[in-house]
Amino acid sequence: MTAAKDQSQIRNYELYASGEQKIDWVQAHMPLLRQLEAQFRETQPFAGQRISMCLHLEAKTAYLALVVQAGGADVAIAGSNPLSTQDDVAAALVHRGVKTFAWHGATPEEYKAHLNAVLDHDPIALIDDGADLATILHQERPEQAARIHGGCEETTTGIVRLRAMAQEGILKYPMIGVNDAMCKHLFDNRYGTGQSVWDGFMRATNLVIAGKTVVVVGYGWCGKGVAMRAKGLGANVIVCEVNPVRAVEAAMEGYAVMPIVEAAEHGDIFIAVTGNKAVIHKAAMERMRDGAILGNAGHFDVEVSKPDLESLATSITRVRPNVDEYRLADGRRIYLIAEGRLVNLAAGDGHPAEVMDMTFALQALGLREVLTNSYPPGLHMIPETIDLEVARMRLDSWGVRIDALTDEQVKYLNSWQ
Incomplete structure (x- = not known):
């Protein structure tokens, strides 16, 4: 020692x-x-x-x-x-x-x-x-x-x-x-991510999931788990995908499937889980409703484009531990969980x-x-x-x-x- x-x-x-x-x-x-x-x-x-x-x-x-x-x-x-x-x-x-x-x-x-x-x-x-x-x-x-x-x-x-x-x-x-x-990937990515993302989200926000519209960006094994648990918690789920096979899977599971810019107008909660950068970007943010909450379940803090969010914001305020409010010029508020880092580990125990x-x-x-x-x-x-x-x-x-x-x-x- x-x-x-x-x-x-x-x-x-x-x-x-x-x-x-x-x-x-x-x-x-x-x-x-x-x-x-x-x-x-x-x-x-x-x-x-x-x-x-x-x-x-x-x-x-x-x-x-x-x-x-x-x-x-x-x-x-x-x-x-x-x-x-x-x-x-x-x-x-x-x-x-x-x-x-x-x-x-x-x-x-x-x-x-x-x-x-x-x-x-x-x-x-x-x-x-x-x-x-x-x-x-x-x-x-x-x-x-x-x-x-x-x-x-x-x-x-x-x-x-x-x-x-x-x-x-x-x-x-x-x-x-x-x-x-x-x-x-069948268990950790699906059941582990599915449970821990919502655990971290609820710890950070103390908000209900039931009745809200959740947009899951990416429908790999992690995305499947996040969508499944959101649905189980009573949310309406929209899936955004670039892979047509996975999009078919999501549609046949009963989820709405659409591009992120279209989903932006409907979502209350957005969870990115793709492993790629800027999958939640400025064009989507510009169409989000007041109070939209953004979270990331991918490894790096690049899936929610923080530069885009910062460019739209007139002020940034930490309103709760692990929750930052970005106030836009028109008065809308967009919230980012855990600085865009992994919500399940940065705001929870993984x-x-x-x-x-x-x-x-x-x-x-x-x-x-x-x-x-x-x-x-x-x-x-x-x-x-x-x-x-x-x-x-x-x-x-x-x-x-x-x-x-x-x-x-x-x-x-x-x-x-």
């Missing part, structure tokens, strides 16, 4: 007791990670290895870091978003011997310094979120990038960036795309522990996979065997049993006759 305390950069070490309570709570509700922690403690798959992580620094990710540490790793972690870091959890990690570089509300310069600090740890492997570590390594520290053995990527935005790097042939090490695993249990089991097993097997540089799917293992672990934790194919059924399925 002393070395970690001396080397870390956190807000206040004395907060650690509160952070440990949070970690203990999620640990009690993450049976898959508890199982892997016990297994890793015995097998030591990361013995003597330096591993750096960049994740939203709250209790569930803290427990993942501790599970990797239990496997013998020397772990350093930075937050992947300045507003999602919980200072007491950061202190608790330091107290438990994890080098930690993050504090809530870090400036862009401080945030960048924290990312560089975990890379100064000289890791051989990474767990990345949004490919921020990968970007710094390849743009500014290419010699170090060549020494990385591999790692895992958490989120859609990171997969997009890594795929682009791989297509250009510049990705210097193998990365397993955990986000593409079935046990990640996804439920039971959902992240599956995702972080994939992360832990994916990290072991990439370090114990030979993968060429590039972006790789997580093996189906790991996906299925995590699903079985989930069912076992619930006490749920399922059928198995007979030998005759397997033979039949493998025959063309």
